[in-house]
Amino acid sequence: MNKTLPQEYYKQLEEIQVADFVLIELTLYLDTHPTDTQAIEQYNQFAHYSKQLKEKFESAFGPLQQGSLNRTPEFWAWKSGPWPWQV
Amino acid sequence: MKSNPKTFTKVKSYVPYHSPCDPCPPIGRKYYSTPPNLYLGFQPPNLPQFSPIEALKRGTLWPVFYDFYENPYKKRAGKEHE
Numbered sequence: 001m002n003k004t005l006p007q008e009y010y011k012q013l014e015e016i017q018v019a020d021f022v023l024i025e026l027t028l029y030l031d032t033h034p035t036d037t038q039a040i041e042q043y044n045q046f047a048h049y050s051k052q053l054k055e056k057f058e059s060a061f062g063p064l065q066q067g068s069l070n071r072t073p074e075f076w077a078w079k080s081g082p083w084p085w086q087v
Numbered sequence: 088m089k090s091n092p093k094t095f096t097k098v099k100s101y102v103p104y105h106s107p108c109d110p111c112p113p114i115g116r117k118y119y120s121t122p123p124n125l126y127l128g129f130q131p132p133n134l135p136q137f138s139p140i141e142a143l144k145r146g147t148l149w150p151v152f153y154d155f156y157e158n159p160y161k162k163r164a165g166k167e168h169e
Contacts, residue, residue: 018140022142025149029130
């Protein structure tokens with residue numbers, strides 16, 4: 001039985017990708033500009049936002065990465081569920 | 088060479104010397120890309136940024152580094168074989 005994923009899954013995943021991409025760019029920038037306070041503030045803003053997005057996604061669709069919370073106490077969710085290349 | 092970031096070209100080309108003893112046909116014009124980061128040097132703070140969604144699509148957060156690649160050989164293929 002192959003259940004198709006809800007559209008919400010892709011939408012939230014893309015939002016996470018957008019936030020994480022900005023984080024990566026800002027990380028690289030801040031490595032060479034450690035005192036740029038405005039960039040640091042933007043980085044923290046996006047880090048917080050990304051954490052929220054991941055929290056929302058994981059509570060709805062399961063763990064995103066190893067080390068994520070296993071939210072179903074009676075079932076090990078990490079092994080199941082569509083893998084990134086199947087999504 | 089520090090030049091105003093807006094005056095550089097993103098693709099440059101040269102014609103390698105073709106020796107008469109060279110058995111292969113001449114390559115003609117060869118192209119190489121010169122991305123914006125070459126001309127910017129140390130990145131100044133507070134550069135204008137793309138919106139996050141746009142940044143993911145464009146592959147960079149700052150428009151000044153955006154460098155779309157289109158194959159110069161393909162586009163100029165027509166003129167190549169004059």
